[in-house]
Structure formats: C-alpha cells, structure tokens
Amino acid sequence: MSERLEDIASAMVTPGQGILAADESSGTIKKRFDTIGLESTEENRRDYREMMFRAEAAMKDCISGVILYDETIRQKAADGTPLVDVIKASGAVPGIKVDGGAKPLAGFDGETITEGLDGLRDRLAEYHGLGARFAKWRGVISISNDLPSWGAVKQNAQALARYAALCQEAGIVPIVEPEVLMDGKPGDHSIDRCYEVTEWVLKTVFAELYDARVSLEGMVLKPNMVIDGKNARKASREEVAEKTVRCLKSTVPAAVPGIAFLSGGQSDEEATAHLSLMNAGFDMPWALTFSYGRALQAAALKTWAGKKENVAAAQKAFAHRAKMNSLAATGQWKQDLEAA
Ligand code: 13P
DSSP: OOOOHHHHHHHHTOTTOEEEEOOOOHHHHHHHHHTTTOOOOHHHHHHHHHHHHTOHHHHHHHEEEEEEOHHHHTOBOTTSOBHHHHHHHTTOEEEEEOOOOEEEOTTOTTOEEEOOOTTHHHHHHHHHHTTOOEEEEEEEEOOSSSOOOHHHHHHHHHHHHHHHHHHHHTTOEEEEEEEEOSSSSSOOOOHHHHHHHHHHHHHHHHHHHHHTTOOGGGOEEOOOOSOOOTTSOOOOHHHHHHHHHHHHHTTSOTTOOEEEEOOTTOOHHHHHHHHHHHHHHOOOSSEEEEEESHHHHHHHHHHHTTOGGGHHHHHHHHHHHHHHHHHHTTTOOOGGGGTO
16 A cells, blocks of 8 residues: 555545544443453453454445554454454554543643653654554543633644644654544533534644644544534434534635544444435535444444354444445435344
8 A cells, every 4th residue: 555644544534434443542441341241351352353353344345444552553363463464454554542541631620631742753653663554642622611721722732733743754644633522521512512612623723733734635634523412412413414514614624635523422323324414415625434433333342242152243233333334424324224
C-alpha cells in the first residue's frame, strides 16, 4: 500500500467501509468483560479481539481500519501470527490509540484534558515500526448548561493539534477525535445545545489544526453526532441526521477526506440508522462513515460470552453489524434488513 498520508486517509474511508474501534484501554475492556462475567486476562483480551479480526468476510468487505490498544498491537494470535498481520491480511489498515486518557483539568471543575504528548514522537516511531499507519487521540468535552468552558475547549483542541502534527511527521494519519459527550453527566442537554457546543468545538479544533500546520488531506475527523443527551432523548432520527450534517458543513473544510463517527452510547441500530440517513439524504464534500466501538461490538461480545464454542456465532453477530454499517456508509441501510 502507498505510504502517502493522503492515500492512507483515503483507504480509511473507502466507500462502504469503516473503522473498528477495538482500542479499549485496560480499564474499559474490564468494564466490557464485566458485563459477560469474564475475567480480563491478557489471553481473554487476545481471544476476544482475535475472534473479530478473523471474521474474514466482514473484515475484508466492511472494515477499512482497526484501532488497537498498546497491548494488542504487540500480541500474537493463538497460532503465533501477530494480530497486526491478521488485520493486514484482511486488507484493513492497523491503527493505534496513542492518547493516555482524559484526566481532570486543573482549575476546571468537571472538565478534562487528554494526556500523552510527552514522549509521543518516540512512541509514534515505535508504533510505525510495529505496523500502525494511523493513530487516534480522543479529547473529551463535557456538556451541560454551563459547560464546556472556553479554557477546556481551547486546551483540548491544542492538544489534538499537537498530536496530529507529530503523527504526520511520523508518516501516520491522525484520527482527530473531539468527543462532545452524549452519555456524560447530567446528560439532559437538548440536541440544539449539542449543536451549539459541537460547532464551537469543531471551529476551535480546525483553527488549532491550521496553526499547527496539519495537512487536512492527511487526517480523518472522528466527531460525535449532533444528538440530545442520553437522559433527554427525543429528537427523531431525521433530525439527528439533518442537524449533524448542517453542523459539519459549517465547520469541517472540504479538504478533509473523511469523517468517521464515534457511536458514543447510541444503540447499535440508532448509530447505523443515523449514518445511513445522512449518506442517503445529503450531498457532502467528504466521505462519511463509522469508527464505532460499542455499536460494532456489543452484540458480538454478548454472543461470545468468553466461550470458545460461541466464536462462530459471535463472528456472525459481528459480521451482521459490520454489514449494516457498511450499507449505512453508502446510505443503503433499511430497517427490514436488521431482521435478516
Ligand atoms: P464508541 O463508538 O463506543 O463511542 O467508541 C469509539 C471510540 O473509539 C471512542 O474513542
């Protein structure tokens, strides 16, 4: 594959394909495993991820890239093949989460700053050697009547921009992820408040990317959808699609090759339906696809339940979700396909 940033970014948003976010940190994967009563050991984490990466047809047809965690990029499949090679064999691009997580921002009660810039240049060089061709950094923006503050928006945008510039220097495409939380506290904000905050955050992020001399052609944006809070849900699917596209059009330059949404706590089907409505209903200058974690994995995780004998069924559940989202990425998903 070409090593040009523009070509890697285009491959990540290939029509009808999207990104599998399998980069849960040790703490997050433990929470996921708790839901199926499984201990989070290195072997269980490996088996779980290998199950998805070896779902051949789904990986080949629907998945353009996989975001890995530091442990996973170094792991080998049960037969000794590096997991990175399993991913590459399917045609997907291996990627790596490089942020160190969102930590309390000093002086800003209830807000966070994402850590991990110190030493990042060296870590990126190592990850490039391990096969990663894109990376992810997630800035987390709290939302309420009073939040976010300008200080938190600005500092998270600056960190994203510094990260993105370092990635491009290392020949790695940055996924720039400023997430305005849908499932944070109190989570009772309206869709219009989400619009206002998302627009502000994206404008700030692109201003910082410009100042940091980041090439927009060599990045992928991973935003939240414009949606009401988890404890306020009332907007229709059509309203979410329309407001999300309007907000992105007013903030994201056309030079960006693609936008890959996070699912953020939406149900599997909602995340798919929203994406499909956007692609079916609007002309847009960028590719619009998915970079889902929970919305791609929830069904497979439940079906797998940590048991070898469930691997084939879990792969089927994963393949179904991947196929539904692949259709959504070209606006062709229909409700009745869910039953199939
Ligand atoms: P969700 O789709 O579960 O929100 O996860 C995507 C992700 O990578 C968050 O950083």
